[in-house]
């Protein structure tokens with residue numbers, strides 16, 4: 001049991017920092033799950049509640065667009081409104097699940113800076129009304145640009161976000177593989193130096209950003225998006241340790257001063273995950289494995305009830321199949337399978353039973 005207690009719901013400001021501090025001091029990390037609709041969001045909240053684990057919910061720009069509806073005419077608007085709609089859904093419901101949620105958006109490269117800025121505007125509006133931002137944090141991934149541009153843009157956005165208690169995730173070094181059209185599959189070789197972040201760059205980010213506000217760092221240590229053949233990927237979490245030590249020594253900080261993020265967590269070896277947490281990782285992204293879990297269960301259901309997906313009524317004996325093709329039936333299979341995959345993630349990351357949240361029912365009775 002943990003003595004620190006936070007209000008259930010989306011965290012920001014001091015509550016966000018408390019959550020991170022408890023993760024790092026307690027030697028565990030939170031799953032950060034990519035979602036694309038209410039089915040995946042609800043499955044994530046269900047898994048968090050079931051495991052008594054706090055959780056990170058995130059949307060890519062493509063996921064946000066899908067959330068608003070792939071048929072929306074203006075795709076930029078859809079990317080903004082989809083993310084805002086998802087955050088409002090979580091803001092309304094998370095307290096009833098009794099969990100703390102870090103509400104976050106994923107990779108935004110140079111072209112997507114306006115996307116992040118538009119979402120910040122929504123938080124500013126919400127902050128003016130409620131004293132809280134709509135999102136806990138956003139990611140700005142300018143790792144493909146030079147570090148001057150990366151850090152200057154990160155500083156510019158963080159200046160706007162910090163007064164609302166929002167945090168910025170940045171990336172130094174390249175996460176291999178492809179995600180949502182960002183990155184590529186040809187750079188996943190274990191000997192590609194771009195896949196390993198330089199400690200000097202981490203120090204520079206710390207020096208330039210920490211005076212402005214809170215930031216987190218996706219450092220590359222050989223991790224890739226997606227799941228590839230074994231042997232193609234070589235994780236070296238000791239890279240993270242070198243970065244932490246360099247900042248510790250030059251800035252005279254506490255142990256593990258950097259709040260690190262592990263991208264491309266799907267399919268990683270369990271011992272490498274443990275090491276990464278030991279070196280200050282508080283967030284591990286998971287997308288590919290939860291996508292597959294959802295799809296696999298739906299696929300099984302469709303195979304099992306093939307006839308109900310081809311005929312409303314059995315062509316031979318007239319049996320009605322409404323109960324079988326009702327989307328709630330097969331979407332629920334997907335949700336439950338996603339929950340089961342997240343049980344495993346919470347276990348791997350050591351977050352089971354560690355939630356700091358106080359349920360709404362006991363907390364805000366008035």
Ligand SMILES: [Zn+2]
Nearest residue numbers: 175263264285
């Ligand atoms: Zn990523």
